[in-house]
Amino acid sequence: EVADRLNKTFGRDLYTEKNILISGTHTHSTPGGTGGTVLVDLTTLGFVKQNWEACVNGIVQSIMRAHNNLQLGRIKINIGQVDNCNINRSPASYLNNIDREQYKYNTDHEMTVLRFESIDGKNEIGMMNFFPVHAVSLNSSNLLVAGDNKGYASYLFEKSKNPQGTLPGQGKFVAAFGQSNEGDVSPNLNGPKCIDTGLPCEFYTSTCDGRNEKCIGCGPG
Structure with a gap:
C-alpha cells in the first residue's frame, strides 16, 4: 500500500518493495487493529481501518518529506x-x-x-x-x-x-x-514486583500468591 501511494506521485520505478525499508517496532500505548491477521488484531476485536490508515499515511508522508529534502x-x-x-x-x-x-x-x-x-x-x-x-x-x-x-x-x-x-x-x-x-x-x-506487597514476584512463575495479575514490571519512572 505504501509503494502504491508513492507510485501515484513519483511513478512506478522510483520507490518499490525492493528499496523501501520499514523498521518495525511497537508499544503497548498506541491504537491497534493494524496487523491484518486474526491473532494480532484480536485485542481490538478486528481490523481498524482508521488506525491502519494513520500508519500508512505517516510512512508515506515521511518518505515524501525525505525525498523533497534529498542532498549529498x-x-x-x-x-x-x-x-x-x-x-x-x-x-x-x-x-x-x-x-x-x-x-x-x-x-x-x-x-x-x-x-x-x-x-x-x-x-x-x-x-x-x-x-x-x-x-x-x-x-x-x-x-x-x-x-x-x-x-x-x-x-x-x-x-x-x-x-x-x-x-x-x-x-x-x-x-x-x-x-x-x-x-x-x-x-x-526494577524488575517484576507484586503490586499488593511490593515484594519481587515468584522467580519461576512470575506470579504473586499464584496469580499473574498482581505481577507487573516496575520502573524507573
Missing part, C-alpha cells in the same frame, strides 16, 4: 555497549539456554548509531539508533496514545538538535530510535 551526505556508524538500560523479563527461562555461558549478560547491551551528515561533515542531518528493549515503560494504567521510551527518546533528541521552539516532528534534524533483537528484553529495571 555521509553516513557514519558507531557501535558501543550501554549498560543498565534493559533487563531480561524471563530470567528463569533464559537459564535453559545451553549456550548461556558464552555471554556476559542475559540481554544484549550493544547499541548501534548511524549518523547522517552533510557531504562536508559540517551539518548534522539526522541519526538512527538501534537498541534492544521493548517499548513498555508505560503499563496498562496509561490510557493515552504514546510512543513510549523510543518515542520519548526521539522527541528529546530532536528537541536538543533543532532550534528552540520547533514543533515536534517539524525540525530539519530527524532522530529515529528503531528496534533490534528485543526478544525478552524489558526496560523495567
Whole structure:
C-alpha cells in the first residue's frame, strides 16, 4: 500500500518493495487493529481501518518529506555497549539456554548509531539508533496514545538538535530510535514486583500468591 501511494506521485520505478525499508517496532500505548491477521488484531476485536490508515499515511508522508529534502551526505556508524538500560523479563527461562555461558549478560547491551551528515561533515542531518528493549515503560494504567521510551527518546533528541521552539516532528534534524533483537528484553529495571506487597514476584512463575495479575514490571519512572 505504501509503494502504491508513492507510485501515484513519483511513478512506478522510483520507490518499490525492493528499496523501501520499514523498521518495525511497537508499544503497548498506541491504537491497534493494524496487523491484518486474526491473532494480532484480536485485542481490538478486528481490523481498524482508521488506525491502519494513520500508519500508512505517516510512512508515506515521511518518505515524501525525505525525498523533497534529498542532498549529498555521509553516513557514519558507531557501535558501543550501554549498560543498565534493559533487563531480561524471563530470567528463569533464559537459564535453559545451553549456550548461556558464552555471554556476559542475559540481554544484549550493544547499541548501534548511524549518523547522517552533510557531504562536508559540517551539518548534522539526522541519526538512527538501534537498541534492544521493548517499548513498555508505560503499563496498562496509561490510557493515552504514546510512543513510549523510543518515542520519548526521539522527541528529546530532536528537541536538543533543532532550534528552540520547533514543533515536534517539524525540525530539519530527524532522530529515529528503531528496534533490534528485543526478544525478552524489558526496560523495567526494577524488575517484576507484586503490586499488593511490593515484594519481587515468584522467580519461576512470575506470579504473586499464584496469580499473574498482581505481577507487573516496575520502573524507573
